[in-house]
Amino acid sequence: MSSLATTVDGLKLPNPFVIGSGPPGTNLNVIQRAFRDGWGAVIAKTISLDHSKVVNVAPRYGKHHALSGEVIGWENIELISDRPFETWLTEFKRIKDSQPPGALIASVMEEYRKDAWIEMIERCQDAGVDAFELNFSCPHGLPERKMGAAMGENPEILEEVCGWVMAAAKVPVWAKMTPNVTRIEDPSRAALRAGVQGISAINTIRSVIGVNLDTLRPEPTVEGYTTPGGYSSRAVKPIALRMCMEVAQVIAKEFPGRTLSGLGGVESGSDAAEFILLGSDTVQVCTGVMKFGYPMVKQFGEELLAFMEKHRFETIADFKGKSLPWFTTHAELVRMQRERKAADAAKAAAGMVRNDAEWKGDDFVKQSDALAR
């Protein structure tokens, strides 16, 4: 019998499905709702010590529709939580007092001040949270205060801040990476060097969702203007998978035992299976919950279990990272294909008959070569 239950950084989770930081974890009511519906863990909306500095605007979402009308991409210019830190501490305590079946993870962000980070970690810890996610990745609004992605793009500062946190934290810490860098391995390595237990990847991709062809204004339009925001939802999944694969390779080679929480465009149990095959221990969902609601986790579980049973995997660990060895360089692909073709030619010359599948593959390669010319 396959089981979805998993233990990550000592956190015992009923399943690997985690609510990603954002609107689906924005207060006590929705967090408790998520646990009731069966999510394995909830990462609350990111908080900071002084909520009065956080001022949101409306509208703050923009959508990218496929020709079918389906929403495939989502831009937001939403900031971190604008609710008071003290309110959050009370709610964390109440959630933990209700003994939820999964883990409660606080997402935190502060300015480049050691005392602020330590105060925030200690007070959330006293409220009983099970773990932390450090938000080094919000691409809009906060970088102007040298927070979020402004820190995440700078491995040196990231390592220093993670060091402050690790000195104060008594529970597991994940560092959440921005995808808005050329090499996500560099900031990931810096955080892991400082001792964080895990990496979360990815946050949103800096974007402009579109321009209104009647008003000629870029969207989402606030008082006639906009600012670049963060792109999420199904359309970002291929980029998220690539970045998770890169972080997973770093963890496997240089930091064995550390963990990865993958996210970006997950909308099904099959999507989650792909993130796990590329090295994720847990899989987060944010925009998917905004589009389809909390109960989607039930279907996630059924789909992931069906996948596991099909391949006779009993636990998440049985297939975590199983697809990672199948990445190589383009030069290697060329070498292997050349060798295979030479072997086929040798077989044909020896009078051996090739099977249909191989012939079709070859024909396709020939046709696309001809088209490319």
Ligand SMILES: Cc1cc2nc3c(=O)[nH]c(=O)nc-3n(C[C@H](O)[C@H](O)[C@H](O)COP(=O)(O)O)c2cc1C
């Ligand atoms: C409206 C909105 C608000 C978000 N707020 C936060 C936040 O407060 N902290 C954070 O770390 N990530 C935040 N995110 C990013 C998500 O947690 C996630 O990294 C990203 O959206 C990609 O995953 P998804 O495609 O499942 O949404 C937000 C995303 C959206 C769409």
